Amino acid sequence: MDDETDRGRDDDAPVDPDVADGPTERLDPQPVHVPEHTAEHAAQHVRARRPYDVYGVGTDPDYRFSMANERTALAWIRTGLSLVAGGVALTSFATFANLSGVLDVVAGLACLGGASLALWSLVAWRRNERAMRLGEPLPSPTSLPVLVVGVIGFGLGLCVYAFFEAF
Template sequence: MGDEPSGVDGGPDQPDTRRPRSVYGVGTEPDPRFSLANERTALAWVRTSLALVAGGVAVTSLASLADLPAFLDVVAVLVCLIGAAVAVASWLSWQRTERAIRAGRPLPPPIVLRVLVVAVAVLALVMAGYAISRVAGA
């Protein structure tokens, strides 16, 4: 039983080769539950970003099939771009949080949440304005 690995990457004498080094080279190894919770949160944000991209693709597909105004294509592009921004922000948030966990510092505030809330609010207002203008013009 003395031959079992006891450290990261096979044992205490082997270097930690995990990437990114900007995350795993900071602080000490935390309780795995904290790192796994941070990873689950990041994956939930990636799932949200994927849903936004899929929604954008659906809007543009529907607009082209139903011969709807080109404005909806612009909205679809914006929704896809917001999805991309949420994906990037989730990666950055995962890194910041993991570094804080490893260094024993307080957790940073969530960036992704602010990005998503502002983007969804702006899109909702734009779509409400569009719907009102269509009803008023009819």
């Protein structure tokens, strides 16, 4: 009977809960304290993120974009690695078959080009991540034209070499 009358009173006066919430919030400070602590904790982790000149600016983009940026850098590393592997394979074949020193020069250039491409991938990752954090348009992929021209040059050079070796 008492419960029913209480409910009836609450329904009649919807202002009551607001009045009741005020004192409980003031009496119990713990729910305020805990989020403050976790926020401080998170802030410490965020400050620990390196490189600082990337994570120190702007705001976190959608994490999927950061992951896509990471995968892009990895793809560039693999591209550089395949150039290195091609150069090493060429040297290997040159020693097997006693081919001329021209191939050795080509192989050395491929190795050095692959190493520079891998190093450049770090620069590109930084620039892209910074641009995403600052909401700026992404910088153009500067190593792409260099790679295309280089691979075409290697291909044509080896074609010419093979032609003169055959005839």
